[in-house]
Structures are given as structure tokens and as C-alpha cells.
Amino acid sequence: MNIESIGTWAGEVYKALESSDTRMLGMKGIKKATKLKKDELMAALGWLGREGKIAIAEDDEDVVVTLV
DSSP states (O other): OOHHHHHHHHHHHHHHHHHSTTSEEEHHHHHHHHOOOHHHHHHHHHHHHHTTOEEEEEOSSOEEEEEO
16 A cells, blocks of 8 residues: 555545535445445545545444535
8 A cells, every 4th residue: 555546546436426416425335336445445535534525424324425
């Protein structure tokens, strides 16, 4: 895992969120759309969160990620 890889994964997550109708997806939906492993997904979300591009909320069953 390196900075370049994390940036690439963050781009994949961003594109998946951008292409959804509501600009939001649960963790399961993001994993399905990107085919990233859990640690790769977490690194990508950290990247996007640090850049202020996403909001993360929990509901009863899943963690929901939204583009801001």
C-alpha cells in the first residue's frame, strides 16, 4: 500500500458515489461497485474524508457515505 494506490482507490470510490442516483451508498454498495478490499476501502474513505469530499453517517444496518 502506498500513497499512489490510496489515491487511485479514492478515485474509484468517488466515481462510484458520483454515479449513484443519490450520490450516496452504503459500505456494501461501495464494496460491490469498486471491488476493493476492506482495508483498501477504509484507506480510500480516509483520503476522501480528509479532503472534505464525503460525509459518513450510520444507520441501523450500515454505514452510509455521501458526497458533499
